[in-house]
Amino acid sequence: MPLRTTYAEGTPNWTDLPTTDQESAKAFYGRLLGWEFQDDPVPGGGVYSMALKNGSAVAALSAQPPAQRGMPPMWNTYFAVENVDTTCAKIEPTDGKLVMAPFDVADYGRMAVASDPGGAVFCLWQAYSHIGAGLVNEPGGVVWNELLTSAPEQVVPFYQRVLGLGVTETGMDGEKYTMFQAGGSDVAGVSPSPGGDLPNHWHVYFAVDNVAATVEVAPSLGGSVLMAPFATPVGQLAMLAGPQGGTFSIHQP
The missing domain is CATH 3.10.180.10 (2,3-Dihydroxybiphenyl 1,2-Dioxygenase, domain 1)
Known part of the structure; x- marks a missing residue:
């Protein structure tokens, strides 16, 4: 099902890369994977570069936040959940760690960042207007x-x-x-x-x-x-x- 409009609870639904050189990354991934970009302003400055393939959102690039500077860039995996706050309440009692408490991302959705007992970081996404990737399982997605x-x-x-x-x-x-x-x-x-x-x-x-x-x-x-x-x-x-x-x-x- 390449085109997506919904995701079942627990399904990976989005990925993004906070990077040290956003423009260079856009040039690389744009040519390598055939992406075009839509730059959306971020409150406080900067842009969130939405990667598009055949007009559908597939991923995104952003500037690495100050807290991550000095760390190597890593692609983030997001999981679709119906309620971020309810899901986050299960993380620490199950030996995980809540890295960033739930917060709203404008009218796009509500998210949180956590890590599992092995230290792998992941994100949770409760969709409002942005359900995640609109195109998957096709070249560029x-x-x-x-x-x-x-x-x-x-x-x-x-x-x-x-x-x-x-x-x-x-x-x-x-x-x-x-x-x-x-x-x-x-x-x-x-x-x-x-x-x-x-x-x-x-x-x-x-x-x-x-x-x-x-x-x-x-x-x-x-x-x-x-x-x-x-x-x-x-x-x-x-x-x-x-x-x-x-x-x-x-x-x-």
């Missing part, structure tokens, strides 16, 4: 969200209790792979952290027409190839980073 964590035994029950997600397990290249379910559909995955310099985090996958061609052009646009293209049962994958950081993967079904 988000196709999957995956929690890379060193503590799957701790965090899977956390998301079940806080977001009401179901859990199934399947095989992927001979390894057990955990998937979260919402509204009867698989909506996200859980994978052991790859280690190295990457912290536990929610990882974003963008769909592309051709992984090899996208990887080839990324360095010329200022990006980095962290993992060369490789085949999986669900298609070709590769891992990249933008010019300022901000690790993400690309997927060719």
Whole structure:
């Protein structure tokens, strides 16, 4: 279902990147993923750059807030919830941490920021006028969200209790792979952290027409190839980073 107008409770519905150089990031992702941008003023100064694909919102870029300066940029994953305040009340009793208490974002929605018991940060979104991404699972849009964590035994029950997600397990290249379910559909995955310099985090996958061609052009646009293209049962994958950081993967079904 590429075009979306609603999201079931607990479904990843939005992603954005607070970055140290917003204009450079717009140039990189615009050319790499075919995005156009709509700059919306932010109270207090600055803009929130809404990324559009075929006229539909798919993601956003913004300036990194002062509290995050000195930290590497990271893509945020948002989860749709019916009531942010009610959901936030479950976080700390379930061994998570409330990083930013609920607040309204104009008439777009109400959000909060939290971290799970493994330290991975995520956002909650209660939609008003902005439901999240209007286009998914198509080139230029988000196709999957995956929690890379060193503590799957701790965090899977956390998301079940806080977001009401179901859990199934399947095989992927001979390894057990955990998937979260919402509204009867698989909506996200859980994978052991790859280690190295990457912290536990929610990882974003963008769909592309051709992984090899996208990887080839990324360095010329200022990006980095962290993992060369490789085949999986669900298609070709590769891992990249933008010019300022901000690790993400690309997927060719």
